[in-house]
Amino acid sequence: MSSRSWERKVRKNQTQLNKQRKKQGQAPLNTSASSAPKMDVFKGRSIVLPVFLILFISFFITMSTYSGAYKQSGWLYWVTIACYILMAVMFILRRPYLAVGKDFVKSRRFGGDKTLYAGSIKAIGLQSGSIVIEQVKGTNWVFTRLINRYPTDEMAERLRAFAAANNITINEK
Structure with missing residues (x-):
């Protein structure tokens, strides 16, 4: 198979794929970086959701220390707190x-x-x-x-x- 026929097949397949991607609401694929739109x-900057998560976890910590429930839960209590803080940091960094x-x-x-x-x-x-x-x-x-x-x-x-x-x-x- 010659190089030109291979290039034609690649272009044909790419146009078909781009039509499918357009129907799905995705960006079309480009053959080269120079043809990028x-x-x-x-x-x-997302600040409302991270602030809400920090307030929620502080309320959770406050209520669990007053009730003494954190003594019975063990390490899973600290994992839950760490996950909420990690999620708040993730939403701050993911602009x-x-x-x-x-x-x-x-x-x-x-x-x-x-x-x-x-x-x-x-x-x-x-x-x-x-x-x-x-x-x-x-x-x-x-x-x-x-x-x-x-x-x-x-x-x-x-x-x-x-x-x-x-x-x-x-x-x-």
Whole structure:
């Protein structure tokens, strides 16, 4: 088999795979690093959930020391405390983000990284301190300055350009 026919087969299989990935809402595979889509990434900082976890574990420690239940539980008590603290640290270090590409937006949700293409976005709502991306099918994506410390002013400017390029409705309040 010649090299050119092999390259044609690879391209053909990659286009089929990219069509399947697009239907599943995943980013398409690229053959080279230079063909990677250019994205503007806006990172936030998750502080509400880690603070809640720390408050919860401190309440747990306080209640168990008053009742004396920690004496009976043994080493599993300390493993539970360590796991909650580790989970709080994990949420602090795992920063939420919004990446805006040419025809898609991408974000980290609880189930993993999700991609929305322009065709599946109904509207984008812009307010001072928050941004809402409304989907045609599914729940809305909400990005706020208060909860996740997103740079919403910079995000709003980039999303206005994204909406203009892809004919998406902008709702400003």
